[in-house]
Amino acid sequence: MTTLLEAWRHRATHRQVWALATPMILSNLTVPLVSLVDSTVAGHLPHTQDLAAVTVGSAVYALPVWSLGFLRMGTTGFAAQAKGANDASALRTVQTQALLLAAVLGVLVGLLMVPALPWLVAEMHATPLMAGRALDYLHLRLFGLPAALLNYALAGWFIGAQRARTTLALLLVTNLVNIALNLLFVPLLGWGVPGIALASVVGEWCGALYGLWRALQVVRGLDAHVDWQTLRAWRQWLPLLRVNRDIFLRTLALEGVFFSLSLLGARLGDATVAANALLLNGLMLTAFGLDGLANAVEALCGHAIGARDHHALRRALVVAGGWSLIGSIGYALLFGSAGHLFVDLQTNLPEVRDAAYRYLPWLTALPIVGMWSYLLDGLFIGATRAREMRDSMLMSVLFFALLAWLTRSLGNEGLWLTFLAFMTVRGLSLAWLGLRIRRRRAWIA
Template sequence: MPTLLADWHYRPLHRRVWALAGPMILSNLTVPLVTLVDSAIAGHLPNAHDLGAVAVGGSVYTAMVGVLGFLRMGTTGFTAQASGRADGSALRQILLQALLLAFGLAFGLMVLSWFFLGPLLGLMKASPELAITTEAFFNLRLLGLPAALASYALIGWLLGTQNARAPLAMLVATNLINLGLEVLFVFGFGWGVKGIAAATALAEWCGAGLGLWLAWATLKQQAGTLHVKALKYWQAWRPLLSVNRDIFIRSLVLQSVFFLMTVQGTRLGESTVAANALLLNGLMLTSFALDGLAHAVEALTGHAIGARDRTTLRRAMVIASGWSFLASLGFALLFAMGGSLFIDLQTNISSVRLEAYAYLPYLAALPVIAMASYLLDGLFIGATRAREMRNAMVIAAALAFPIGLLLQGLGNHGLWLAFLCFMALRGLVLGIQAWKMTQHNVWIP
């Protein structure tokens, strides 16, 4: 205990934690702005199917890109460790591999999407006008996919070098350019939905270009050479691909849990599924802050492991844990005292409001329960221990599923209790794994 208190009072690391967490929290807040701007501009077009096309096409695109978030997480840990070793050659190789992987996945998805979009719109029973407009929007939007995935890789790499301001600059620039181009293309040139898609795609390329320039500026300060010939061998790719594979599986399991919660809520009625969606927006808000601290943990712990610095590794976890706990308590109090206002700001439908009010205690408990899983995810990403993250997610989901079945008789209360159990199990299983790895001196052998 005295050691932990001494770690907490180590002021220089507090500053380093917030130097990384602050910009990443702001970066997280900018992520949904592209979609919001697209919807707001489309909402001022004359036809309802224009807004519908942007909503449907944007949702499909966002879901497709979101599943590939491993490009950021998988890159951060390797970069942080290379930065800790002051290995400029490894930094160059990791960046090139991540970008090649991003472009390869982008072009593969672009080809696949040309086949699945039509049948998907058929399953949705979209009207002919909506289907045609959605396809036009989506196909133009796809032109920005390579840039969007490259930006994931660049943000992960820049964060791994402990530069959190660069990702913030990329995201802010992307949003500002997107807004300016959409106003020009839609209201100036009269291009309608196609103008929205073209503006967003161009903005994504501008953001990726800025990221490349910032990465190049960083590499100029790092001595090293790029060994291009090594990229021809599987051994050079295996670590990055293995980590990305495991994070991808973990993300699929997590998204499946959220999907099952939505499906079960739908079976309980329209007001219930709508209320749950509003409450889960509270979880999204919480994640902005807690994920920002987790991103700081990724960079700091990865750097400490690369530098074989056990003291900084321990201090980073103690300080980030303390701030995460304080932040989670703050959100818990916010939802406990002002939860009804949070719901009222999102809807004026009285039936949905009343339904959501009944489940506010679960939302208030969620930040404190979920905190450990966010924080420990950061540790495992920084250590590039994605297999343990994957296993923890699978175990937590497998244990929570029968709990959900047993609690079905409690309706939506049972659904929320099962979800809270899932989030608690995520943190518990990761915590047990982290403790075992500490006991066996695995983090820095």
């Protein structure tokens, strides 16, 4: 077994990690850019209800899209293991299954969302005029839901097949088309809120069509075929469906924690909940870099498991973990030294600034505490061990709920303590489960 130092000194693994992580980091940077353009275009429309309608509509649309993110994560591990095993037929089969599942869910969930839209918008406490415009936005936007889910499946497959640059290209096509059409449809053609929705829909479908074209190019170069007869058997779908089910439950549990943070923070006053939201934007900033490295772990660890290469598995985890630790320390130093500037760039309200300054030490600790769960999530996704990820998250959420109740008298300090403890337990529980698997020598069957 190689030592940690020997694994860290393996230059080829460093090159592999950054070849996969760099495109994913760049991909992450395009996401806030699109939201910024949407809100900026809507913010220049003549009525305040237009910006509010786009904000509410985007939040409602994000519910199914974010909840079905398992289509990306669940696909990556199976594709990576098939590539590591040099099984081209399995690689094509994973692609086919993921795309079929994404298409079916996109249509089905979209149809189920339509009758629920008035209730969902009403729950946002929308005024009648703003609610009407939000519904106009959403009725158009749902036409892009199948494409958005196809993009998830395609991105996961490309990452697993170690084609992260194609994932970057797919997201660039989606987002750049969206931005260009936003500027065409709204300021130039005057289509208002429907124009913003239509730009997003066309962008999503352009990305999906580009991704399908690139995926077809890749599989044409493989000496393999999809066994359609076998795919008709229910048991052939069970592994993918089980993994996606467990990731879905994990995602819902995680979303529950963030919802609870907003809910509990709102009880402490407007300035406090606003300050917490600004500080948690630092978590999003941290994710730009560390999630890219976690994506590299998914692909490389899955590849090593498929190839039955213990040394490659260890090297991928050590190298990506080392860079994740370095990155997290860098983020901690950034927030520790420039935290006041980070807050000031986001708001000029004195009471919100003062509240945010008070809790900056918690934000400074967050990257170092949280990076372990990001890293280990990548390992478990690459190994398609979603059940352990689900169990770890459920344990962490139960701990979060208990500690939130115990520290309820401490105000926002108690809330931040609870959140950092939750992130710590996430990492520790994944590490404990990972060590149990290692003792059984079960990472590679």
